[in-house]
Amino acid sequence: MPATRETRLVTKRFGDEQAKTLAGYVASGGYQALKKALGMQPAAILDEVKKSNLRGRGGAGFPTGMKWGFIPKDAKTTYLVCNADESEPGTCKDRELMYWDPHLLIEGMAIASFALGCHHAYLYIRGEMMREHAVMQAAVDEAYRGGLLGKRVAGSGYELDITVHRGAGAYICGEETSLLNSLEGRRGWPRMKPPFPAVKGLFGQPTIVNNVETLMNVPFIVEQGGGVFAELGMGRSGGTRILCVSGHVNRPGVYELPLGITTRQLIDEVCGGIWKGRKVKAVIPGGSSMPPLDESELDVPIEFDALMTDPRIKEVEVRPGVKFDLGGGKTLRTMAGSGGVVVMDDQADLPAICARIMQFYAHESCGQCTPCREGTGWLARISQRVADGRGLPGDLELMESIAHGIGGNTICALGDAAAWPMLGFLTKFRGEFEAKLAASVAGAA
Numbered sequence: 001m002p003a004t005r006e007t008r009l010v011t012k013r014f015g016d017e018q019a020k021t022l023a024g025y026v027a028s029g030g031y032q033a034l035k036k037a038l039g040m041q042p043a044a045i046l047d048e049v050k051k052s053n054l055r056g057r058g059g060a061g062f063p064t065g066m067k068w069g070f071i072p073k074d075a076k077t078t079y080l081v082c083n084a085d086e087s088e089p090g091t092c093k094d095r096e097l098m099y100w101d102p103h104l105l106i107e108g109m110a111i112a113s114f115a116l117g118c119h120h121a122y123l124y125i126r127g128e129m130m131r132e133h134a135v136m137q138a139a140v141d142e143a144y145r146g147g148l149l150g151k152r153v154a155g156s157g158y159e160l161d162i163t164v165h166r167g168a169g170a171y172i173c174g175e176e177t178s179l180l181n182s183l184e185g186r187r188g189w190p191r192m193k194p195p196f197p198a199v200k201g202l203f204g205q206p207t208i209v210n211n212v213e214t215l216m217n218v219p220f221i222v223e224q225g226g227g228v229f230a231e232l233g234m235g236r237s238g239g240t241r242i243l244c245v246s247g248h249v250n251r252p253g254v255y256e257l258p259l260g261i262t263t264r265q266l267i268d269e270v271c272g273g274i275w276k277g278r279k280v281k282a283v284i285p286g287g288s289s290m291p292p293l294d295e296s297e298l299d300v301p302i303e304f305d306a307l308m309t310d311p312r313i314k315e316v317e318v319r320p321g322v323k324f325d326l327g328g329g330k331t332l333r334t335m336a337g338s339g340g341v342v343v344m345d346d347q348a349d350l351p352a353i354c355a356r357i358m359q360f361y362a363h364e365s366c367g368q369c370t371p372c373r374e375g376t377g378w379l380a381r382i383s384q385r386v387a388d389g390r391g392l393p394g395d396l397e398l399m400e401s402i403a404h405g406i407g408g409n410t411i412c413a414l415g416d417a418a419a420w421p422m423l424g425f426l427t428k429f430r431g432e433f434e435a436k437l438a439a440s441v442a443g444a445a
């Protein structure tokens with residue numbers, strides 16, 4: 001049963017075991033969008049995707065149509081890579097999407113490939129997702145047998161192969177250039193950008209890397225039109241958003257919701273409120289690399305522009321003509337990220353949670369660049385001693401200075417992913433860190 005406020009575009013087949021088979025998927029209207037797309041000009045598909053305001057669901061919210069438009073016009077070989085490496089703590093939507101509706105992803109990949117002039121697409125799936133890998137591989141095999149992949153896709157003159165490739169469980173391989181290196185059989189280290197993958201990606205050829213959820217929205221856009229998809233969203237973001245809610249709520253889960261929903265509505269109306277009758281203290285809005293919100297910030301839509309750090313954006317348009325005031329330019333200094341919402345109640349030990357997050361990034365740093373390799377380790381060790389009541393005078397300032405030294409100074413965004421939440425916790429919940437420190441300094445005296 002859908003929860004209150006759920007709007008199901010890409011999760012509409014959740015719970016329907018039959019829809020995982022080709023016959024069940026086709027019976028529920030599947031592959032109609034692909035057939036329609038094959039009768040369109042690739043440029044017309046690109047126009048619809050641009051019109052739809054679809055933004056990448058992998059974390060950065062980059063406009064998908066714009067990204068596709070970066071493929072050079074004279075490219076002879078292009079690749080599409082679907083990023084299914086989902087590992088950001090708090091995020092578990094792509095796993096469910098692939099498990100329940102594998103053919104929707106294949107259909108989205110096939111339409112995107114056709115629009116991009118690509119004849120070989122790759123699905124890079126996180127190594128630990130053995131169940132989803134089996135489901136996806138079975139669906140790809142069935143799509144070949146059913147004539148929806150291979151030499152003549154759906155009876156057309158278009159040829160497409162899809163290869164399913166398992167990663168080996170490294171978080172860094174979700175970063176798109178690291179993923180491409182891994183796919184090529186190299187060490188999963190991020191590449192310097194530019195050149196961006198759209199210009200020089202897999203095997204040196206123009207490549208588009210898109211998230212699972214992003215690509216699964218494409219069939220709807222082709223079938224219903226980009227305008228309809230844009231209308232469903234708000235401001236510069238089209239469609240719905242899948243939020244994976246974990247932590248101290250009564251009903252955690254994976255929910256597909258309107259983009260305009262606020263964190264407070266999410267907690268109260270969708271997730272049944274905070275557990276044990278407690279109050280909310282902090283919420284991570286989009287995966288552990290996103291700085292937390294405090295209680296006073298819960299009435300802002302969980303949407304890319306509304307939550308982001310761009311001080312130029314003073315308001316967002318919720319519906320045509322309906323504006324949401326961001327408080328005269330006050331921004332929340334966080335992002336909608338990967339949709340992993342982590343709710344913490346009023347008894348949560350935030351310094352301990354922050355230290356755990358730092359440990360994750362220190363462990364997952366690939367070690368290629370110094371600020372991240374050294375800085376994430378320092379943050380993990382210092383935040384742990386603060387959380388354990390062994391902090392030293394000046395530790396908070398030291399962590400701030402290290403985080404500032406990492407942010408913006410690394411090859412990929414993993415460094416930022418550690419620095420941003422550290423700074424967010426220290427800024428918004430400083431009192432808790434100071435209390436821990438005061439107790440440890442008093443204990444040592």
Ligand SMILES: Cc1cc2nc3c(=O)[nH]c(=O)nc-3n(C[C@H](O)[C@H](O)[C@H](O)COP(=O)(O)O)c2cc1C
Nearest residue numbers: 056057058083085086087174175176210211214413
């Ligand atoms: C450290 C790191 C890990 C990432 N992990 C993922 C991931 O697991 N899945 C994903 O789709 N994007 C991930 N990204 C973002 C990708 O680099 C890329 O922006 C995304 O796949 C693009 O797809 P989209 O435009 O559809 O969002 C990660 C980025 C970084 C820096």
Ligand code: SF4
Nearest residue numbers: 366368369372410412
């Ligand atoms: S920022 Fe960290 S993870 Fe990214 S390349 Fe540098 S060391 Fe590796």
